[in-house]
Amino acid sequence: MTPRLRRPIHSRSAAVLTVLSSHTALAYAGTGADRVGRKGAAFALGSTAAGGHTTYMLLIDPDTGWFLAYEQILTAGPTALDVELPAVLSYRTYLQAESITKMP
Template identity: 45%
Template sequence: MSGGFTLSAVVPRVHRTWREADGSGRTEVEWAEPEFENGTDPGGWASPRAGTGSENWQPGGRATSFGDRRPPSTVAELDRYPRRPNPPDDIGPIKTLVAVTDLLRERVLTPPERAATLELLGRLPDVRYQGATTDRIGRAAEAFSMDSACAGLPTRYTLLVSPDSGEFLGNEQLLTTSAGSLNVTVPAVIEYETYVHADFR
């Protein structure tokens, strides 16, 4: 941001993570050239234009909010499992939804763990069913969302779930009424993740 102007771009990234039972693992990241709105001069873009990165870690060598034990497969235990000081409890039920999206970056859930996670989300008072849709790669999905300004701007947080398997397919964040200093027109998707492939080996 310079002189009151924010340069916004879409930056596609691909994350691949492998996690072993002992807690060791590897992450690879690729980010592509940023995509700017037609007619936008990208001369002020200061971030890297494209690149790759990787990280290997040994058991206990990577900080995580969830530790190395498996997620619980009961709602009562799962409700306590993702609790951490930040974000604070006073942001309300959105804390649980955000914790679930963080968990999905860390773990491939087993069917019982996934069922407990879906039931936990279904019990949150502010979750709304948005209907059938497709995800970013064309898969059938059911959308469930929650609105919150916990990050500073009114945002709709949406989880996409497979209607057949109950697998989580992705999540999105949509600015609903205000973009603040961001150079986008609302409503505007400011972040989304698509879980292309996740399994145990």
């Protein structure tokens, strides 16, 4: 079952990304597509907290501000996992969303 995401209105989505990019290493990474083929604006944040280099990718519809997908990708470094790098560690694809005006 794919989790549902309640998204803030479009202007709030843009505000969240602006704040995150000004206070973290979150950066625009171009365009991409989710696992069902929807295109969106990709944002990436790198981390070495787990010993290897992990990239967190967020895909957002540029017209609506809806979050389309999220992926955690192991891109480099030592790993006890028997996987070829880069390796997707987890992902979520949001197929359904609803607008809200305030948090429940």
